[in-house]
Amino acid sequence: MTQGWVVVAGLGPGDDALVTPEVTAALAQATDVIGYIPYVARVAPRPGLTLHPTDNRVELDRAQHALDLAATGARVVIVSSGDPGVFAMASALFEALEARPDRHDTEIRILPGITAMLAAAARAGAPLGHDFCAINLSDNLKPFAEVERRLRHAARGGFAMAFYNPRSKSRPHQFGQVLEILRQECEPARLILFARAVSTPEERLTCVPLSEAQDSMADMRTVVIVGNEATRRVGRWIYTPRAVAP
Amino acid sequence: MTQGWVVVAGLGPGDDALVTPEVTAALAQATDVIGYIPYVARVAPRPGLTLHPTDNRVELDRAQHALDLAATGARVVIVSSGDPGVFAMASALFEALEARPDRHDTEIRILPGITAMLAAAARAGAPLGHDFCAINLSDNLKPFAEVERRLRHAARGGFAMAFYNPRSKSRPHQFGQVLEILRQECEPARLILFARAVSTPEERLTCVPLSEAQDSMADMRTVVIVGNEATRRVGRWIYTPRAVAP
Numbered sequence: 001m002t003q004g005w006v007v008v009a010g011l012g013p014g015d016d017a018l019v020t021p022e023v024t025a026a027l028a029q030a031t032d033v034i035g036y037i038p039y040v041a042r043v044a045p046r047p048g049l050t051l052h053p054t055d056n057r058v059e060l061d062r063a064q065h066a067l068d069l070a071a072t073g074a075r076v077v078i079v080s081s082g083d084p085g086v087f088a089m090a091s092a093l094f095e096a097l098e099a100r101p102d103r104h105d106t107e108i109r110i111l112p113g114i115t116a117m118l119a120a121a122a123r124a125g126a127p128l129g130h131d132f133c134a135i136n137l138s139d140n141l142k143p144f145a146e147v148e149r150r151l152r153h154a155a156r157g158g159f160a161m162a163f164y165n166p167r168s169k170s171r172p173h174q175f176g177q178v179l180e181i182l183r184q185e186c187e188p189a190r191l192i193l194f195a196r197a198v199s200t201p202e203e204r205l206t207c208v209p210l211s212e213a214q215d216s217m218a219d220m221r222t223v224v225i226v227g228n229e230a231t232r233r234v235g236r237w238i239y240t241p242r243a244v245a246p
Numbered sequence: 247m248t249q250g251w252v253v254v255a256g257l258g259p260g261d262d263a264l265v266t267p268e269v270t271a272a273l274a275q276a277t278d279v280i281g282y283i284p285y286v287a288r289v290a291p292r293p294g295l296t297l298h299p300t301d302n303r304v305e306l307d308r309a310q311h312a313l314d315l316a317a318t319g320a321r322v323v324i325v326s327s328g329d330p331g332v333f334a335m336a337s338a339l340f341e342a343l344e345a346r347p348d349r350h351d352t353e354i355r356i357l358p359g360i361t362a363m364l365a366a367a368a369r370a371g372a373p374l375g376h377d378f379c380a381i382n383l384s385d386n387l388k389p390f391a392e393v394e395r396r397l398r399h400a401a402r403g404g405f406a407m408a409f410y411n412p413r414s415k416s417r418p419h420q421f422g423q424v425l426e427i428l429r430q431e432c433e434p435a436r437l438i439l440f441a442r443a444v445s446t447p448e449e450r451l452t453c454v455p456l457s458e459a460q461d462s463m464a465d466m467r468t469v470v471i472v473g474n475e476a477t478r479r480v481g482r483w484i485y486t487p488r489a490v491a492p
Binding site for chain 1 (some may be wrong): 258261262263264265266267268271305329330331332333336337338339340341343344350351354356357358359360361364365367368369371372373374375376377378379380381382387388389392395396398399400402403404405480481483485486487488489490
């Protein structure tokens with residue numbers, strides 16, 4: 001029996017031109033691909049490859065399944081969108097591994113990808129060109145009070161901010177609270193970028209001052225970037241200067 | 247005369263298997279490649295391509311040069327390591343553009359890349375698997391008091407942290423101050439990862455508790471990742487769980 005392995009691979013934001021050769025090579029060697037339905041749908045079927053598309057919110061099941069398959073000799077790629085280490089499947093795999101000491105010698109590789117905030121920033125200019133933070137706004141796995149605490153520290157620390165999972169059908173009102181907190185902490189002219197489905201045919205970018213931001217500007221496929229106080233427009237672009245005045 | 251353009255492209259951390267096809271395609275179309283000497287050295291010479299390697303700390307000159315070349319019809323790629331939008335050349339290009347309204351109609355594209363912190367995180371496990379921030383520790387362009395303010399807010403907000411440019415010959419002692427601030431804000435067992443030259447033959451990863459961290463563990467080619475209070479080891483990996491307890 002050949003040695004099995006588990007790779008967690010980032011497919012980037014959507015365009016195949018943003019998939020690294022390292023990830024493409026791993027997919028070519030795989031016997032099994034596991035992941036959320038729309039991500040597995042990006043992998044071309046071929047003889048010898050079994051696709052295991054699963055629904056959302058079963059991350060731990062997927063990770064356990066991957067470890068079990070690898071123990072039988074399978075070469076398993078768990079696909080994530082973006083980068084697997086940013087609010088995606090890598091942490092779930094290590095949670096599953098922690099629960100199974102008998103699997104600790106599994107060969108594992110995490111292959112980075114282009115994460116949504118960096119694809120969005122590139123499309124808009126360079127809004128994350130200075131110190132910044134990334135916050136998952138979903139309260140599935142943390143209380144909203146923790147989101148609020150992080151928002152206020154990020155604003156008071158002068159960080160630009162990128163928000164993942166800003167709004168979903170099950171949390172229609174929470175992003176409005178986020179905007180309200182930002183309005184308490186930041187000036188009305190602060191630039192905020194709504195970047196939807198970057199690098200796909202549905203891509204749409206909207207940049208407004210915080211005073212004009214509406215919670216309806218975000219949905220499940222949107223990453224939101226809030227500039228720092230120096231972020232500004234130049235032509236059709238927005239960017240954050242590299243320097244902070246003393 | 248054909249229409250010129252400027253692309254700012256991220257070459258990733260070092261391994262060509264981490265360069266996106268989009269970047270490879272832009273380099274194949276370029277007439278001119280501009281950038282810091284070691285990054286330009288990664289681009290293969292060919293007939294019709296002029297390489298313009300320059301020393302460090304001339305980012306604005308490079309950006310102006312690129313805009314000037316594009317105005318004459320050149321197809322210019324400015325190469326950055328990692329992602330051009332993260333402490334790299336994209337912001338410098340927009341600073342140069344801001345100073346030259348007559349160049350505002352230049353065709354510009356920013357092509358994202360695998361930034362050092364995400365390559366390092368992937369190699370070590372998933373230490374940035376929850377909310378995190380990225381801080382440039384260089385005080386070339388901001389006062390150290392601003393670095394300190396951001397460190398304290400990041401720690402108090404519960405963010406994991408990634409530090410770029412932690413230490414250089416011109417700032418040998420500053421990273422020691424950073425460690426001292428972290429020791430004031432975080433518990434001694436907090437995990438800290440020193441990831442040097444990830445994806446190159448010189449790659450070296452070291453993970454220690456904050457109490458054992460030494461400033462000599464970082465140099466110019468190191469990205470430093472500080473976990474949050476839940477970051478822990480599993481087997482040879484470190485990871486940050488996705489959940490925060492209520």
